[in-house]
Amino acid sequence: MDLLPLVQVIAREGRLEEEMFLTTFLLDEAKHVEFFHVLTHEVAQGGDLEGFHGESYRRIFYEELPRAMNRLLQDPSPEAQVEAAVTYNVIVEGVLAETGYHAYRRAAEVVGERGLGLPGTLEGVGYVQRDESRHIAYGLYLLSRHLAQDPSLWGVLDRRMDQLLPLALGVVQEIFAAYPEGFPLGLEVGEFVGYAVDQFQKRYRRLQLARGQGLREIERIALEAEG
Template sequence: MATEYTPTELMDRDSRANRYYRNAVERHWDPGEIELEEDVENLLAYIDAANEFTRTDWERTLNGIAKFGAGEDAVTEDLAPLATVLDDLDEQLFLTTQLYEEAKHADFFDRYWREVIWTVEDERGWDRSNPRADKWFNEPYVELFDRNRAAQYRLLEDDTPENRAKAYCHYHLTVEGILAQTGYYGMQTSYGGEFDALPHLPGLVEGFSKIRSDEGRHVGFGMNQLKKLIADGVDPSLVQETVDELVPLVQGITEDERFQPDDESEQVGLENGRLAAYALEKHTDRMQQITDAAADIPDVDELVRIEDD
């Protein structure tokens, strides 16, 4: 006798999680196909055009790239517990795409360091930089990612609605929604050709654009999960309080002054406060969409669209 299946055992193709899954499939991209040769040429020209270009100047250029590369490695490793505890088929489908995409993001930054950073250093006869050297990561950075890891692995021992909410707050709302999205916006703007005093790095900008689009979908998924948890009884104040505890760490990362020029007149790129304002605007909008029962979370097509911010 043939087995009879009920609709609950099949995909719900109208669910938000399934739409996120399909969107990820349809927007596939390969980090190995992004052209990087122009980045090498422009960095070499940028170094040669400087009156004096020191190792400190070079490390200032590499600082953000190193932080993002290590961050993508970390979130790739730390998402597995959430994928393990989810019992909804469509949510599981989406998490498989997120795991895959986090791995692609880590792949892109590894390739960029090997094919761009090391190529430039070899051309100039410099020692090759270590993208995982401790000097790139200040205490707030280490603490934020340690807390995120702990929040994810807590689910394997105590999978409660409140702990799931905290996991989404750490990973999707804070690490991806505030830190990463703001940082990608800043790096795209800085190296997109807007500032003559900074090198134009089209390969890096293209990678940021594609990663940022992926993570818009990731953040939207986390927002939707939190909205459902709140509808099922999780106190909205838990979400707000969890993120509020983490925001100072994000500020400590984005305001890392160790690689900034001593003379403020020598600073180039985004003016002071622009990134902070961007992060605050995005965070405020997301919290309102999550905690207000009448508010809608943007559709997936809007979440993955990168506008001219």
């Protein structure tokens, strides 16, 4: 799985608590794969979804994500860790996944108005999103820790976020573009592009705050979030 190189880096650094958390992170991701497999193949009775993988999706998931994560196998530097965490935790989870969960809820609202409730789907998506919120929080902690230890890493982080945001928005736009006569259920692309931008800006602002915080403050915030 994409996360394994980061787990190995954190383990080699002797960060036991983070390593233990990341093992639960891996378990969560395995459960999510199982849930969405059941949802798409048994509930929705869908087939191959690669037809929905547009150019931006392929750039992120076929190129940028594996490249950033696999780089850690040879280069465990703080710079490589920052690029990996931005890619995985901020963009893939914090922007794209969060926007996807919003889409599930909005679609459920529309079909619910038409008399078709989706309580099981929404409950499952809610559990997945709960897990992902912990994953995103860890990524923000990891990035904040690196910024506290070396403020010059902001340049690496900022460039990576600037590089990936257009691709993330492209993923959303290309899904809607696949329906030139209008997206099913009457949903509009602007709503979801706006939601994705909001998620990006929320994480960006949090990381900007971390630039002025020391390591003790970062640790304190992380402990309070756990409580």
